[in-house]
Amino acid sequence: MRDAQPSTIFLSDYSVPDFLIDSTTLRFELGEASSLVCSVLALRRNPDAASQDAPLQLHGTELELVSLSIDGRQLDDSEWSQSGEQLSIANVPASFSLCCETRLRPQDNTSLEGLYKSSGMFCTQCEAEGFRKITYYLDRPDVMSVFTVEIIADQSRYPVLLSNGNLIETESLADGIHKTVWHDPFPKPAYLFALVAGKLAVVEDQFLTTSGRSVDLKIYVDEKDLDKCDHAMLSLKNAMRWDEDVYGREYDLDIFNIVAVDDFNMGAMENKSLNIFNTSCVLAKQETTTDAGFQRVEGVVAHEYFHNWSGNRVTCRDWFQLSLKEGFTVFRDSEFSSDMGSPTVKRVEDVTLLRTAQFAEDAGPMAHPIRPDSFIEISNFYTVTIYEKGSEVVRMIHTLLGPELFRKGSDLYFDRHDGQAVTCEDFVLAMEDASGIDLKQFRHWYSQAGTPRLHVSGTYDEQAQTYTLVVKQSCPSTPGQTEKAPFHIPLAVALIGEAGQLALQLTDAAANIESPDNTELVLNVTEPEQRFVFANIKEEPVPSLLRGFSAPVKLDFDYSGAQLLRLMRSDSDGFCRWDASQQLGLVEIKRAITALAAGQQVSPDSEYVSACRELLANTSLDAAMVALMLQLPSEAYLAEIIHPVDVHGIHHAREALRKALATALSDEFSACYSRCESDEAYAPDAAQIARRSLKNTALSYLMLLDDAQSIALAVRQYESSSNMTDRLAALTYLVNSTAAYKAEALLRFYQQWQHEPLVINQWFQVQAMCRLPGTLEVVQGLMSHPAFDIRNPNKVRALIGAFCGQNGVNFHREDGAGYRFLADQVLLLNRSNPQIASRLLVPLTKWRKYLPSAQQLMCSELQRVLADPELSSDVYEVVSKSLQ
Numbered sequence: 001m002r003d004a005q006p007s008t009i010f011l012s013d014y015s016v017p018d019f020l021i022d023s024t025t026l027r028f029e030l031g032e033a034s035s036l037v038c039s040v041l042a043l044r045r046n047p048d049a050a051s052q053d054a055p056l057q058l059h060g061t062e063l064e065l066v067s068l069s070i071d072g073r074q075l076d077d078s079e080w081s082q083s084g085e086q087l088s089i090a091n092v093p094a095s096f097s098l099c100c101e102t103r104l105r106p107q108d109n110t111s112l113e114g115l116y117k118s119s120g121m122f123c124t125q126c127e128a129e130g131f132r133k134i135t136y137y138l139d140r141p142d143v144m145s146v147f148t149v150e151i152i153a154d155q156s157r158y159p160v161l162l163s164n165g166n167l168i169e170t171e172s173l174a175d176g177i178h179k180t181v182w183h184d185p186f187p188k189p190a191y192l193f194a195l196v197a198g199k200l201a202v203v204e205d206q207f208l209t210t211s212g213r214s215v216d217l218k219i220y221v222d223e224k225d226l227d228k229c230d231h232a233m234l235s236l237k238n239a240m241r242w243d244e245d246v247y248g249r250e251y252d253l254d255i256f257n258i259v260a261v262d263d264f265n266m267g268a269m270e271n272k273s274l275n276i277f278n279t280s281c282v283l284a285k286q287e288t289t290t291d292a293g294f295q296r297v298e299g300v301v302a303h304e305y306f307h308n309w310s311g312n313r314v315t316c317r318d319w320f321q322l323s324l325k326e327g328f329t330v331f332r333d334s335e336f337s338s339d340m341g342s343p344t345v346k347r348v349e350d351v352t353l354l355r356t357a358q359f360a361e362d363a364g365p366m367a368h369p370i371r372p373d374s375f376i377e378i379s380n381f382y383t384v385t386i387y388e389k390g391s392e393v394v395r396m397i398h399t400l401l402g403p404e405l406f407r408k409g410s411d412l413y414f415d416r417h418d419g420q421a422v423t424c425e426d427f428v429l430a431m432e433d434a435s436g437i438d439l440k441q442f443r444h445w446y447s448q449a450g451t452p453r454l455h456v457s458g459t460y461d462e463q464a465q466t467y468t469l470v471v472k473q474s475c476p477s478t479p480g481q482t483e484k485a486p487f488h489i490p491l492a493v494a495l496i497g498e499a500g501q502l503a504l505q506l507t508d509a510a511a512n513i514e515s516p517d518n519t520e521l522v523l524n525v526t527e528p529e530q531r532f533v534f535a536n537i538k539e540e541p542v543p544s545l546l547r548g549f550s551a552p553v554k555l556d557f558d559y560s561g562a563q564l565l566r567l568m569r570s571d572s573d574g575f576c577r578w579d580a581s582q583q584l585g586l587v588e589i590k591r592a593i594t595a596l597a598a599g600q601q602v603s604p605d606s607e608y609v610s611a612c613r614e615l616l617a618n619t620s621l622d623a624a625m626v627a628l629m630l631q632l633p634s635e636a637y638l639a640e641i642i643h644p645v646d647v648h649g650i651h652h653a654r655e656a657l658r659k660a661l662a663t664a665l666s667d668e669f670s671a672c673y674s675r676c677e678s679d680e681a682y683a684p685d686a687a688q689i690a691r692r693s694l695k696n697t698a699l700s701y702l703m704l705l706d707d708a709q710s711i712a713l714a715v716r717q718y719e720s721s722s723n724m725t726d727r728l729a730a731l732t733y734l735v736n737s738t739a740a741y742k743a744e745a746l747l748r749f750y751q752q753w754q755h756e757p758l759v760i761n762q763w764f765q766v767q768a769m770c771r772l773p774g775t776l777e778v779v780q781g782l783m784s785h786p787a788f789d790i791r792n793p794n795k796v797r798a799l800i801g802a803f804c805g806q807n808g809v810n811f812h813r814e815d816g817a818g819y820r821f822l823a824d825q826v827l828l829l830n831r832s833n834p835q836i837a838s839r840l841l842v843p844l845t846k847w848r849k850y851l852p853s854a855q856q857l858m859c860s861e862l863q864r865v866l867a868d869p870e871l872s873s874d875v876y877e878v879v880s881k882s883l884q
């Protein structure tokens with residue numbers, strides 16, 4: 001165990017900074033052996049600070065300090081002191097200029113935080129606390145400063161030199177050196193600083209803002225990727241227009257740059273006017289990128305662009321407020337994607353992510369509210385809770401206020417706080433002030449962790465012609481929070497009769513929000529137990545509950561099979577219709593588990609099979625919906641529902657059920673497959689994506705028949721596809737089958753794409769996710785493949801991440817070898833890239849969910865990790881909390 005444990009930081013300890021930085025001037029001399037950073041900070045005491053004689057304390061990590069001076073006078077060693085991440089200088093004037101020189105070795109920086117090198121280019125990642133790896137600074141988001149940045153580097157190696165804001169000077173110096181100077185007029189926190197220097201090609205376009213300003217749009221990539229930028233550029237222009245139309249937000253500079261880098265810990269970063277992207281989130285073309293990849297590019301480009309207002313113009317006061325910018329921005333990007341494509345499909349995808357990854361986080365050892373009240377390492381809090389649950393919380397405000405008042409609220413928020421660093425409370429207050437709607441109780445969503453549970457029951461009174469819903473809410477305890485106050489939960493409902501939705505009339509109209517046609521209501525659930533009585537109900541209805549997934553909760557209602565079938569066949573709400581299919585699927589899987597345990601055959605209920613048959617013949621429903629409804633609940637979702645989790649039992653039951661469906665409906669799956677074939681030119685639009693999704697769903701079932709005909713179909717699709725979606729789907733099914741051709745397919749795939757790293761990542765991932773036995777050995781073998789590189793996060797995620805996080809049966813091998821493998825990799829990565837190490841560790845931390853035999857093996861690997869004396873704060877926090 002490490003001797004000094006990293007300390008915990010508390011929201012309740014927040015105080016305003018003692019100093020402010022009016023301007024920041026940075027000079028970077030970038031070199032091969034080392035790089036020199038010279039910063040000049042115009043500092044003054046903060047008039048709002050509690051103490052007016054506190055020493056100046058700056059953040060700095062792993063820095064080599066070259067010199068330090070105040071108002072031009074060099075400080076000697078006795079005038080400053082250093083401890084941990086703090087550099088202290090006592091007795092400073094009320095206002096002064098601090099000049100500081102640090103020497104860095106970006107080429108050795110494997111953490112990919114601060115200034116580092118990726119494929120020969122210099123780049124930066126400063127959020128959350130990476131700027132302190134560049135120079136000593138007040139590295140906190142409530143210190144905002146105007147930046148001027150001078151970059152000096154070899155012209156032939158680094159022809160492109162970029163930073164935030166406007167280019168104000170370029171100059172050629174002696175000896176093949178050149179220099180650029182950038183100035184960003186908008187004060188910003190250090191986490192939004194960025195610098196790029198490298199040999200980059202550029203794709204250019206323009207956007208005319210609503211007020212008539214022309215903005216230069218540039219995407220910088222490696223020369224060989226110039227043909228993969230069109231989709232990102234189109235997405236950027238669509239996002240810029242959408243933010244004007246939907247939020248009235250215009251872009252505020254004359255230039256907007258995107259740079260693609262190979263080595264990046266996350267998806268992308270919203271640095272002011274200089275967004276830096278993981279190549280996987282910007283490059284796309286049909287031959288190399290799947291439909292899901294195209295959609296990810298569109299979503300991430302929009303997300304980072306939207307941060308220009310929700311994040312940059314209005315930023316976070318401290319990192320406990322991270323969801324202020326992330327939750328809101330995810331909500332904005334998901335509404336954008338929904339407007340660009342299929343709203344129901346987007347909603348189902350978002351809900352699926354939430355109900356698997358986020359619900360699991362909320363039920364695990366790292367559970368935290370969307371506004372946490374403490375952390376050890378902020379990098380560990382870039383979570384599905386902060387992002388996705390945060391987005392759901394903003395969505396609930398949107399539901400409670402309605403679109404017009406929500407827009408009034410967001411206008412007020414941006415107006416009131418432009419140029420400020422604020423809190424989640426400021427956001428809620430703006431929404432309240434603009435709408436007049438009381439969100440007092442709603443605020444519990446910001447402070448309480450855990451997934452609330454709604455138990456709903458319904459009774460029909462034929463005599464009185466009423467239908468009564470009784471709604472009970474509860475929330476399980478989470479680390480540090482045993483008692484929870486009741487939440488304010490918007491519960492969207494409809495009542496479905498024989499001929500469709502019934503008109504709704506509550507006997508006690510307790511401030512509920514009505515839909516225009518009066519057949520859908522949003523119930524304000526606020527108490528532990530509440531009763532809603534609907535009048536004039538002439539038949540016993542089937543309730544359609546939590547329509548559109550109106551709140552991030554688990555809902556129980558004791559539906560009969562017949563009721564679920566009615567919802568699956570006819571609910572007008574796409575989410576509920578899909579969810580009914582999933583609930584039916586869940587019932588069948590549970591029956592299959594019981595059957596297999598008793599040594600019996602798995603045979604699905606005939607009504608369920610008929611409903612699937614109908615779906616396969618339904619050409620009026622969106623093909624993407626058909627595909628989603630035919631896919632059984634994932635193993636990850638099942639692991640959230642069935643406790644304790646018997647990974648192997650669940651897997652075998654689900655596969656047996658899939659095979660039974662494939663057998664019963666083989667003609668229908670074949671016909672569906674043929675119907676979905678098409679030779680039109682590829683486009684990543686909703687209609688085509690839907691058709692490919694259904695076609696590949698059909699193929700995945702056919703492949704379970706394990707017959708020559710299906711294998712031939714997959715081989716043909718693999719060989720003849722002109723797009724990666726179909727090609728990769730076919731490869732995936734072949735790899736998971738008994739087809740002799742699979743080795744050849746994998747080899748040819750590699751040979752064809754070895755010069756495209758993003759395609760090779762998909763090749764790693766397909767193999768890492770193979771459900772067949774022996775996959776761990778394959779993964780271990782691939783780790784010494786020349787294309788694998790443990791320093792590249794995309795490769796680590798594709799191989800190790802996919803194996804441990806998305807291949808339940810193999811990761812949970814009964815001999816514990818999967819767990820041991822993960823612990824070994826975490827210990828290795830802990831030294832080079834702590835952020836990636838701690839993220840990778842997550843599957844082990846969920847040990848409490850599994851069978852006792854698995855629990856023990858998982859725990860002993862966690863103990864082994866905890867025993868490493870040199871654990872980073874990232875890994876330490878996750879491993880220690882998971883064992884508490």
Ligand code: ARG
Nearest residue numbers: 127128265266268269379382
């Ligand atoms: N703010 C970035 C985004 O939009 C995420 C960057 C976080 N980086 C990190 N190293 N934790 O979502």
Ligand code: ZN
Nearest residue numbers: 303307326329
């Ligand atoms: Zn973000």
